[in-house]
Amino acid sequence: MEYPSKLIEQAVEEISKLPGIGKKTALRLALYLLKESEDQTLALSHALNELRQNIRYCKYCHNISDDEICNICVSHRRDKSIICVVEDTRDVMAIENTSQYTGLYHVLGGVISPIEGVGPSDLNIDALVNRVKDSHGAVKEVIFALSSTMEGDTTTFYLTKKLKEYEVKLSTIARGIPIGGELEYADEITLGRSILSRTAYAKD
Amino acid sequence: MHIEKLSLFGFKNYEEVALTFSNEVNCLVGENGSGKTNLLDAIHYLSMTRSAFNTIDSQNVKFGEEFFSIRGDFRLSEKALPVLCSYQEGKGKTFKVNKKEYARLSEHVGKLPVVLIAPNDTDIIRDGSEARRKFFDAIISQIDAEYLDNLISYSKYLKQRNSALKRFANVGRTDYELLKIYDEHIIGLSLYINQRRSDFIIDFEKLFQNHYDKLSEGNEKVSIHYRSEASDSDFKELYNNALRKDLALERTTMGVHKDDFRFTIEGKPLKKFGSQGQQKTFLVSLKMGHFDIIRELKGFKPILLLDDIFDKLDSRRIQHLMERVVNHDFGQIFITDAREERTRTILNELKISANFYRVNRGTVIQ
Ligand SMILES: Nc1ncnc2c1ncn2[C@@H]1O[C@H](COP(=O)(O)OP(=O)(O)O)[C@@H](O)[C@H]1O
Ligand SMILES: [Mg+2]
Ligand SMILES: [Zn+2]
Numbered sequence: 001m002e003y004p005s006k007l008i009e010q011a012v013e014e015i016s017k018l019p020g021i022g023k024k025t026a027l028r029l030a031l032y033l034l035k036e037s038e039d040q041t042l043a044l045s046h047a048l049n050e051l052r053q054n055i056r057y058c059k060y061c062h063n064i065s066d067d068e069i070c071n072i073c074v075s076h077r078r079d080k081s082i083i084c085v086v087e088d089t090r091d092v093m094a095i096e097n098t099s100q101y102t103g104l105y106h107v108l109g110g111v112i113s114p115i116e117g118v119g120p121s122d123l124n125i126d127a128l129v130n131r132v133k134d135s136h137g138a139v140k141e142v143i144f145a146l147s148s149t150m151e152g153d154t155t156t157f158y159l160t161k162k163l164k165e166y167e168v169k170l171s172t173i174a175r176g177i178p179i180g181g182e183l184e185y186a187d188e189i190t191l192g193r194s195i196l197s198r199t200a201y202a203k204d
Numbered sequence: 205m206h207i208e209k210l211s212l213f214g215f216k217n218y219e220e221v222a223l224t225f226s227n228e229v230n231c232l233v234g235e236n237g238s239g240k241t242n243l244l245d246a247i248h249y250l251s252m253t254r255s256a257f258n259t260i261d262s263q264n265v266k267f268g269e270e271f272f273s274i275r276g277d278f279r280l281s282e283k284a285l286p287v288l289c290s291y292q293e294g295k296g297k298t299f300k301v302n303k304k305e306y307a308r309l310s311e312h313v314g315k316l317p318v319v320l321i322a323p324n325d326t327d328i329i330r331d332g333s334e335a336r337r338k339f340f341d342a343i344i345s346q347i348d349a350e351y352l353d354n355l356i357s358y359s360k361y362l363k364q365r366n367s368a369l370k371r372f373a374n375v376g377r378t379d380y381e382l383l384k385i386y387d388e389h390i391i392g393l394s395l396y397i398n399q400r401r402s403d404f405i406i407d408f409e410k411l412f413q414n415h416y417d418k419l420s421e422g423n424e425k426v427s428i429h430y431r432s433e434a435s436d437s438d439f440k441e442l443y444n445n446a447l448r449k450d451l452a453l454e455r456t457t458m459g460v461h462k463d464d465f466r467f468t469i470e471g472k473p474l475k476k477f478g479s480q481g482q483q484k485t486f487l488v489s490l491k492m493g494h495f496d497i498i499r500e501l502k503g504f505k506p507i508l509l510l511d512d513i514f515d516k517l518d519s520r521r522i523q524h525l526m527e528r529v530v531n532h533d534f535g536q537i538f539i540t541d542a543r544e545e546r547t548r549t550i551l552n553e554l555k556i557s558a559n560f561y562r563v564n565r566g567t568v569i570q
Contacts, residue, residue: 020294022293022294112382113364114364114365114367114368114370114371115363115364115367117367117371119368119371119375119379119382120379120382121375121379150357150360150361150364151364154364154382154385154386157385158381158382158385161381161385162381
């Protein structure tokens with residue numbers, strides 16, 4: 001496509017890199033921003049800058065956090081003997097929404113999928129193993145809440161192997177989850193129920 | 205089972221077209237390049253959820269358009285079954301039957317089976333083992349949904365393992381624990397797929413040979429030999445022993461993705477020792493075997509799509525097919541031909557009545 005200005009082209013180029021946004025939509029968004037007041041656009045670019053520069057990950061659970069340790073890990077009301085393992089922050093948000101879970105989390109940052117260039121060492125797996133190990137028995141249960149895809153299952157399996165030498169109960173959440181397996185699409189009631197009725201993982 | 209109506213939007217060279225079919229013989233005639241095969245392919249899409257010729261969906265969108273939709277009104281044991289397949293750039297493919305979308309496309313395969321005879325079928329004999337695995341896998345998938353699911357799983361695990369092997373080579377460190385997880389699945393699924401393929405071939409070979417005998421007047425002995433490393437009773441050990449080789453070559457060297465179906469005539473490889481005519485007879489017999497096994501196991505007749513057969517087959521093989529048409533062995537049939545007169549003559553001689561459709565650069569006159 002021919003653009004009337006290099007600046008428009010540049011903006012379209014960047015915006016269209018976002019998932020689910022093609023060139024046409026990117027152009028519409030760019031023109032929309034130009035029509036809006038300058039303050040609006042500056043607020044957006046400010047938010048993005050802040051996000052990028054100041055984002056932090058909780059040093060324990062690796063969830064996105066404003067501080068070194070996140071609100072959940074720091075809370076006295078959370079049950080520190082249970083860790084729920086999830087793919088990313090959206091899963092933490094979905095489970096928190098159910099108000100059914102009072103333990104801690106561990107955010108892996110994805111699932112094992114060498115096709116997409118993600119191996120075990122690219123995920124926060126060692127950190128999870130260390131958390132369990134260094135707790136010296138304080139962590140009593142690890143719940144896997146990964147999507148029920150082949151990659152999610154492989155990751156769960158891999159983690160159970162890594163954790164089996166420790167005195168910790170391993171379980172997976174019951175699969176009442178819609179196909180596609182994404183936790184964020186599961187409705188809150190099903191998700192809440194599946195965390196309560198999780199099944200123990202056989203250690204062999 | 206048959207298709208009553210077909211409507212296309214933005215599919216290949218069709219902007220918009222709607223057709224009503226006979227539940228017996230339908231002839232699509234028109235110049236080369238006019239869009240006859242594309243119509244067969246649209247029906248193939250509705251059956252197998254993808255093209256028979258170009259499996260990249262985006263390339264089947266009409267040049268310059270952003271989406272295609274293929275709608276077919278089928279009838280399956282008196283019940284109306286509207287099927288809609290659409291593809292949109294950036295959004296992907298959706299597949300609906302009775303307005304209900306499938307969670308997975310594979311659920312549809314086998315519900316409305318088709319058998320396609322096309323000029324590029326010769327690849328099954330000439331190409332490498334992959335072409336034959338694809339041919340037989342497509343048939344088994346149409347009659348056994350569990351097989352298709354397992355086949356899909358197998359290919360996912362295989363791809364992940366191969367990518368893992370490449371990655372390990374790049375970073376210079378191997379995660380044996382991860383490989384073990386993939387191995388367990390690949391071994392288990394290999395044994396399952398191997399068993400299913402060998403059971404299938406026993407049934408299929410009989411049906412196939414029956415046709416070959418009729419076509420060749422019973423003078424030649426032909427066979428299909430299924431070969432698989434997974435048939436070996438030590439398969440698990442062989443697979444595990446290949447690990448070092450796999451790490452060196454950065455790919456999985458053992459498993460049912462290496463299977464072959466060898467075609468022989470008088471005990472010798474068909475590809476090298478079969479004449480042109482024998483190879484064609486072999487192909488037609490494979491396709492008739494496909495038709496028969498579906499009819500036998502599903503209890504109804506698949507739709508038969510015959511692409512340019514009057515060009516590619518000689519009179520004896522055509523006669524064999526047409527006898528079956530006359531005897532009502534087949535259900536609904538689609539025949540394409542660039543030469544309308546030829547098809548009309550053949551059908552007239554056999555007193556077969558048919559609907560004719562004149563195809564002309566993306567338009568069709570009924
Ligand atoms: N995505 C597409 N968009 C537009 N035209 C296409 C597309 N794919 C194939 N075609 C056209 O379809 C024609 C071939 O149609 P086909 O059905 O094979 O003809 P035939 O009548 O010989 O069987 C070619 O002219 C080709 O350019
Ligand atoms: Mg053609
Ligand atoms: Zn935390």
